[in-house]
Amino acid sequence: IALIAVAVTQNKPLPKNVKYGIVLDAGSSHTNLYVYEWPAEKENNTGVVQQVEVCKVEGPGISGYSHATEKAGPSLAQCLRQAEEVIPSKQHQETPIYLGATAGMRLLSLENKSAADKVMSSVEKTLCSAPFSFQGARIISGQEEGAYGWITINYLLGNFKQSGWTKLLHSLKSISETSGALDLGGASTQITFVPNEVYSESPENLLYFRLYGKDYIVYTHSFLCYGKDQALQQKLARDLQTMENSSLLDPCFHQGYQRTINISELFKNPCTSAKKKQFPFSQLYIQGEGDYQKCRRSIQKLFNKTNCPYSSCSFNGIYLPPLQGDFGAFSAFYFVMNFLNLSSEQSPVPLDKVASTIESFCARPWHEVKTAYHQIKEKYLSEYCFSGAYILSLLENGYEFTEKNWHRIHFLGKIGSSDAGWTLGYMLNLTNMISAEDPAMPPLSHGSYVGLMVLCSLVLVSVLLFAWLLFHKPKCLQKGIV
């Protein structure tokens, strides 16, 4: 009775002391606001922060406001109000809020620095006037984007968690247990992983971390202009070079699909400006052809594999060490593969099947695709054929994944309740929630310790009882008495 009474009072849930944090991911195609929460007492443990809300900002990404910079900030207002509703009002003031802008703003800074500065001031003004604790709005580098994406997925997958017995096991095996990260955005793409050996050929691609008592040497590279929207722009700019009239038969769009593009707009962008020249027409008329093989050949030209100043390269003379371990592939890698039903973890699809699925999707006429998926936005739907082909080109030709290691890529949208992306890693770092050292923890959890003690006590009592029975047989049990 005493034990039960103690157990009940001991395990009565304590009042939840929760902290919140907000990060805005200002991407090239759109902005997302994430609200995270974690138990205040455990904030330095790994795997305790989780996403409780995501809000998609209406309209384009903030870099899309270069012609009306003062509207960039107000576009975030609706999502900020949503965050105010999720977080209890008495905690608003202590809740940190961060904004990180990625490749869209990197490109705008290159194209028009003053417009980029005005956009950033506009968002800063709006965030400062929100009731939260504003911690900064900045354009993050491609390296940071890669690194924080890697931290996020490994934190969520529990790969940094090393307590008690697992730690001993890991130190015996001394293997790299982290997962690589592949991020495909609209304007840039990142690859980040722990290579097998330390290759110091290209120090600018290496990052050094000490997380929870372990050192990591991480390779990362961000390819600006190789996000899926910019890759399409690059392809169109190339196609234009050899055109005699203004209409283009494009194998990467479905048969029957048509799109018109303004040529001067296309070449304004730093990803295509090198290919700018005079054309006798101002509009480009695209007609879909739906030919996957031809599309792959045309995309392949975006990856320059001819010169490599290192022992091995991905493309465009960029160093890439041999691929190592598993990879989590998220954002557009996931959106596209999930749409094509190629992201299943239960029944992973081999590379040849992936290619044949995309090939037959591309071959479907546009009117049929549109009717079959009428609920999906036309902008997304019309580009899944191109995107599927581009993803395979990037992974196969760019990074040289093969049939053999294809199964090591896991397409993931969420891990638990949190989206895979750079934002969580960014917040963990800026709020100092990742400690460099392993928190001193006893090898057993409290529950296991109590369980073990109870078991030991029972064994001890049984042994004593047994011994007592053996050596002090009560008279009634002794032979002959009965």
Ligand SMILES: Nc1ccn([C@@H]2O[C@H](COP(=O)(O)OP(=O)(O)OP(=O)(O)O)[C@@H](O)[C@H]2O)c(=O)n1
């Ligand atoms: N269900 C969805 C959602 C998005 N997209 C597309 O996926 C691309 C990348 O989206 P995202 O990862 O959100 O890119 P951004 O973060 O906006 O871009 P970046 O990281 O390069 O700044 C965009 O072209 C978008 O149109 C898609 O095809 N299907």
Ligand SMILES: [Ca+2]
């Ligand atoms: Ca992104």
